[in-house]
Amino acid sequence: MAFEQHPLEQISRHIYIVQGTQALPGPESRGFMNNPSAVVTDNGIIIIDPGSSAEIGRQLLAKLSDVTDKPVIAVFNTHVHGDHWLGNQGIREIHPEVPIYAHTRMIERIEAGEGEKWIQLLMNMTEGAIEGTRVIGPNIGLSGGEVLSLDGITLKIHHTGHAHTDHDLMIEVVDDKGMFFGDIVTSGRVPNSDVPQDASFKGSITAIKAMLNADVDIYIPGHGRSGGREIPETTLRFLETLHSSVTHHFNRGLEAYEMRDEVISDLAEYQDWINFNEMGRVINFVFQEVENENF
Numbered sequence: 001m002a003f004e005q006h007p008l009e010q011i012s013r014h015i016y017i018v019q020g021t022q023a024l025p026g027p028e029s030r031g032f033m034n035n036p037s038a039v040v041t042d043n044g045i046i047i048i049d050p051g052s053s054a055e056i057g058r059q060l061l062a063k064l065s066d067v068t069d070k071p072v073i074a075v076f077n078t079h080v081h082g083d084h085w086l087g088n089q090g091i092r093e094i095h096p097e098v099p100i101y102a103h104t105r106m107i108e109r110i111e112a113g114e115g116e117k118w119i120q121l122l123m124n125m126t127e128g129a130i131e132g133t134r135v136i137g138p139n140i141g142l143s144g145g146e147v148l149s150l151d152g153i154t155l156k157i158h159h160t161g162h163a164h165t166d167h168d169l170m171i172e173v174v175d176d177k178g179m180f181f182g183d184i185v186t187s188g189r190v191p192n193s194d195v196p197q198d199a200s201f202k203g204s205i206t207a208i209k210a211m212l213n214a215d216v217d218i219y220i221p222g223h224g225r226s227g228g229r230e231i232p233e234t235t236l237r238f239l240e241t242l243h244s245s246v247t248h249h250f251n252r253g254l255e256a257y258e259m260r261d262e263v264i265s266d267l268a269e270y271q272d273w274i275n276f277n278e279m280g281r282v283i284n285f286v287f288q289e290v291e292n293e294n295f
Contacts, residue, residue, distance in 0.1 A: 002028065002029055002030050002032060003018065003029075003030070003032040003036075003055075003056050003059050003060075004020050004059055005186050006019060006020065006021070006032075006034065007063075008064065008066070008067065010050065010067075010070060011218060011226055012173075012177075012178055012218055014039045014040050014041065014153065014173065014175060014176050015035070015037065015038070015040075015173060015176055015177055015178050015218070015220070016037065016038045016039075016040060016064070016067065017035050017037045017041075017220060017226060018035065018036045018037070018060065018063065018107045019035055019225055019226070020032060020033050020034045020035045020036070020222075020223060021033060021149075022188065022189055022223060022224060022274045023081060023247050023274075024125065024194075025052060025122055025125045025126055025156060026126060026260060027126075027127045028127060029126075029127050030053065030055065030056075030129040030130065031051075031053045031056065031083065031122050031125070031126045031130045031183065031186060032051060032052060032056055032107075033050040033052060033083040033223065034049055034050055034051060034052065034083050034084050034223060035049065035220060035221070035223065035224075035226070036048075036050050036056065036060045036087065036220055037220060038060070038064055038066055039042060039153060039155075039173055039176075039182065040064075040067065040070065040268055041070070041073070041150065041151035041153050042150050042152055042153060043070060043073070044071050044072065044074075044150075045068065045070055045071065045072045045073065045074030045152050046072075046074045046075075046076070046150055046153065046155075046284070047072055047074070047076070047091060047172040048075075048076045048078070048157070048171060048180050049062065049076070049077060049084040049085060049087075049180075049182070049222070049238060050075060050085065050087030050088060050090065050091055050165070050221070051076055051086070051087035051090075051128065052082055052084070052086050052087060052092040053085070053086055053087060053090075053122070053129075053130035053133045054086070054087065054089040054093070054132055054133045054134070054196050055090065055129075055130070055132075055133075056064065056087045056090065057086075057088060057089055057090020057091045057093075057292055058089070058090035058094075059086030059090075060087065061090065061091065061094055061186075062295070063207060064122035065208040068273040071095060072091055072095045072098050073098065073099065073150060073151060074098065074099055074100075074150055074169055074193075075088060075091055075098055075099070075101065075138075076104075076169065076180075077100065077101070077102040077106060077137075077138050077169075078168060078170070078171070078180065078181075078183070078222065079102075079103070079106060079164060079165045079167060079168050079169070079180030079182050080109045080114055080115075080118075080165060080167065081118070081165070081183065081194075081198075082115070082121065082122055083122070084164075084182070084183070085102075085116065085138075085220065086119065086130070086133050086135075086136075088100055088136040088137070088138075089133055089134050089136040092136050099137065099139060099140050099284060100136070100137070100138040100139055100140065100151060101138055101139075101140045101141075101142055101169075101235050102137075102141065102142065102169065103141065103142055103143065103144070103167035103168070103169050104125025104141030104143055104167075104227065105166055105167030106137075106165075106167045107137060107138055107139075107141050110135065110137040110138075111137070111143045115135035115215070116135060116139055118132055119134075119135065126238045135249055135263040136270070140168060142157050143159060144157055144158055144159025144160070144169065145157065147156075153170055153173065153174075153175055154173075154174040154175060154212075155172065155173060155174070156171075156172040156174060157169055157170075157171060157172075157211070157257060157291055158170040158171070158207075158211065158214075160171060160203070160206055160207040160210050160277045161200075161201040161203050161206065161207070162199075162200040163199070163200055163203040163206070164182060164183040164191070164192060164198070164199050164204060164222075165195075165199065166184075166198075166200075168182050168183070168184055168282045169182065170182060170184065170207065170211055172211075172214055172216065174215075174271075176217075176218065177215060177216050177217040177218060178216065178217070178218040178220060179211055179214060179216040179218070179219050179220065179232075180220045180223045181208075181211070181220060181221050181222060181232065182221065183221075183222035183223065184204050184207050184222070184235075185208060185219065185221040185222065185231060185232045185235045186221050186222055186224050186235060187221045187223065187224025187225050187226075187227070187231050187234070187235075187274055188224045188225070188273055189223050189224055189274040189275055190270070190274065190275040190276055190278060190279065190282060191199040191204060191235050191238065191239060191240075192229075192282065192285075193275035193278045193279075193281075193282050194275065195259045196281060196282050196285040197285060198283070200229045200289065201239055201242065201243055201272065201285070201286050201289055202243060202289060202293070203261075204235075204239055205236060205239050205240060205243065208232050208235060208236045208239070211232065211234065212229065212232060212233070212236075218233040219232050221235070223226040223274075223283075238267065238270055238273075241266055241267055242263070242266075242267060242282075242283075242286060243286060243290070244263040245259075245262070245263045245266040245267070246259065246263055246283060246286045246287055246290050247290050249262060249263065250290045250291065250294070252274055254288075255287075256283055256284045256287035256288075258286065259283065259287075259290070260279075260280050260283055263279070263283050264279050264280075264283075267279065267290075
């Protein structure tokens with residue numbers, strides 16, 4: 001379904017989300033895939049991951065206008081994968097001076113040309129439905145550990161190292177006990193399965209464990225429904241089982257292709273997850289990670 005068919009949902013006092021589709025970007029969805037979100041303050045709006053095109057960024061603002069007429073005062077991008085941030089353009093068209101925050105490494109990757117690659121990829125996947133979208137990257141770099149106060153709302157910025165990418169930001173909304181995980185956590189979807197070459201599976205485990213120690217009640221994944229601790233705990237359990245299974249069979253001397261069926265069997269309870277049919281490819285990348293850990 002396209003973005004306009006998904007409602008803007010209020011999940012806490014300040015946090016609003018358009019819960020995205022689980023399907024890969026295509027012509028019908030016009031590229032929509034993630035969970036564009038907003039934190040509505042007394043005098044403004046903080047947007048987190050405004051989606052995969054200029055159009056989706058504009059439509060997010062339109063949905064928010066039914067809730068508030070306050071201006072956007074900040075935008076945050078959790079990582080460089082284009083389905084999460086190419087909507088920056090739609091925000092900047094209306095709020096040209098709004099600061100856009102992201103990890104400094106994301107800024108470096110966009111400056112090296114990665115944004116254009118994501119536009120081309122999504123243009124191909126959507127058969128041109130994101131036509132007109134331009135690279136509007138973040139302009140304020142973060143590294144994790146910052147505590148920001150924006151119009152009375154406190155945001156804690158977390159980065160635990162290489163996880164879904166080498167620069168993920170997790171954003172804790174202290175006032176609402178909410179945690180935006182970006183794509184380190186997904187709900188009902190095989191984590192790291194879309195761009196496994198960018199991920200550290202062991203690093204994703206580390207990140208989730210660290211955030212489960214935070215004072216948080218509401219967990220917002222990059223894809224799939226939000227909820228309580230069961231959301232990150234389920235992703236964590238999957239990743240730990242996957243990593244443990246690959247490590248076990250690696251220690252038996254098996255190659256990735258030889259262990260594939262046994263690892264998939266170990267993960268049978270997740271077989272109805274989105275992208276489970278990609279497990280062979282995922283196992284290859286986990287195998288490479290385990291191999292590197294042992295040499």
